Amino acid sequence: MSSGPANVSRETTSRVPGMLDSSSFDAETFGNTPFGHISPAETPIAAEAQRASQILHPGKVNVPKPREQRIITIANQKGGVGKTTTTVNLAAALAHQGMTVLVVDLDPQGNASTALGVAHNSGVPSSYELLIGEVAVKDAIQVSPHSERLLCVPATIDLAGAEIELVSMVAREGRLKTAIREAGMVGFDIDYVLIDCPPSLGLLTVNALVAAKEVLIPIQCEYYALEGVGQLLRNIGLVQAHLNPELHVSTVLLTMYDGRTKLADQVAEEVRNHFGDVVLKSMIPRSVKVSEAPGYGMTVLDYDPGSRGAMSYMDAGRELASRAQLKQDAS
Numbered sequence: 239m240s241s242g243p244a245n246v247s248r249e250t251t252s253r254v255p256g257m258l259d260s261s262s263f264d265a266e267t268f269g270n271t272p273f274g275h276i277s278p279a280e281t282p283i284a285a286e287a288q289r290a291s292q293i294l295h296p297g298k299v300n301v302p303k304p305r306e307q308r309i310i311t312i313a314n315q316k317g318g319v320g321k322t323t324t325t326v327n328l329a330a331a332l333a334h335q336g337m338t339v340l341v342v343d344l345d346p347q348g349n350a351s352t353a354l355g356v357a358h359n360s361g362v363p364s365s366y367e368l369l370i371g372e373v374a375v376k377d378a379i380q381v382s383p384h385s386e387r388l389l390c391v392p393a394t395i396d397l398a399g400a401e402i403e404l405v406s407m408v409a410r411e412g413r414l415k416t417a418i419r420e421a422g423m424v425g426f427d428i429d430y431v432l433i434d435c436p437p438s439l440g441l442l443t444v445n446a447l448v449a450a451k452e453v454l455i456p457i458q459c460e461y462y463a464l465e466g467v468g469q470l471l472r473n474i475g476l477v478q479a480h481l482n483p484e485l486h487v488s489t490v491l492l493t494m495y496d497g498r499t500k501l502a503d504q505v506a507e508e509v510r511n512h513f514g515d516v517v518l519k520s521m522i523p524r525s526v527k528v529s530e531a532p533g534y535g536m537t538v539l540d541y542d543p544g545s546r547g548a549m550s551y552m553d554a555g556r557e558l559a560s561r562a563q564l565k566q567d568a569s
């Protein structure tokens with residue numbers, strides 16, 4: 239199977255930023271005045287401004303709300319593949335498109351909480367207290383300063399001990415599921431719940447797999463991309479067989495794609511051959527803006543809405559939302 243056309247936003251272009259092809263200098267493009275009308279795609283700055291404007295002023299929401307709440311766990315026990323980056327930026331993209339999104343940070347590193355700009359110092363009600371039953375979900379949910387539709391249950395360092403504490407607890411695998419259900423009961427009207435997992439397959443990840451119907455696996459376009467994925471799929475199979483029959487891998491997202499390398503294309507093709515249709519056509523380019531954003535407590539959509547990284551996550555969010563709609567319409 240070929241990798242097919244993919245919507246990849248490339249940060250690097252073959253043109254020197256700010257320069258125009260001499261072939262572009264014609265009256266049709268520029269009009270008859272010295273500066274005339276310049277098509278936005280003609281200069282990188284104009285293209286970036288157009289992208290930023292699309293994100294900041296999305297106009298009519300063209301992404302359908304899901305008919306029922308979608309709970310998606312973002313998992314891959316391989317470290318540094320873009321789980322957290324994907325969780326927060328997809329959440330921001332869906333919120334920009336009119337959805338109410340709850341991010342549950344289940345990683346003691348608390349990176350998702352940082353990127354969403356919410357407090358997660360020790361003592362703040364967090365996913366830890368939620369899992370061990372010390373706080374109600376309404377007290378653990380914070381609103382991101384960047385969007386009133388973007389909610390977060392943060393993770394604090396206390397979560398590091400939770401795997402051990404949970405071992406002796408009753409219904410230890412289902413605690414997050416119960417907490418999310420409670421959020422609906424106390425009046426939060428949430429369209430999407432995205433759960434960011436730590437890079438392990440311990441009890442925290444199992445809780446996330448029991449709480450969700452869908453798994454999104456981010457795969458980095460690098461050597462050994464599929465390493466460990468077999469083990470992840472086996473674990474998903476076990477949870478499905480014993481704890482959560484509805485669980486399935488609904489989405490695979492290729493991250494850190496570098497269009498200048500052959501390797502990235504080879505990995506993308508291998509992943510598409512392996513997973514087929516669940517792989518989103520949108521790929522996330524390797525982009526400095528994406529990696530800088532969390533340092534400012536922001537998602538890339540807020541940090542640099544005109545960047546290719548922001549656009550690619552908007553595209554991925556749209557694709558994620560509309561694919562589910564197609565399936566719902568077909569059934």
Ligand SMILES: Nc1ncnc2c1ncn2[C@@H]1O[C@H](COP(=O)(O)OP(=O)(O)OP(=O)(O)O)[C@@H](O)[C@H]1O
Binds near residue numbers: 436494522
């Ligand atoms: N598209 C991208 N372009 C450039 N850098 C990226 C991109 N996506 C992620 N990164 C960077 O790669 C690193 C790992 O990303 P991230 O933290 O999202 O991975 P992770 O899978 O959540 O890691 P962990 O397993 O430690 O939780 C981070 O420094 C992040 O800023």
Ligand SMILES: [Mg+2]
Binds near residue numbers: 321323345436
């Ligand atoms: Mg992470």
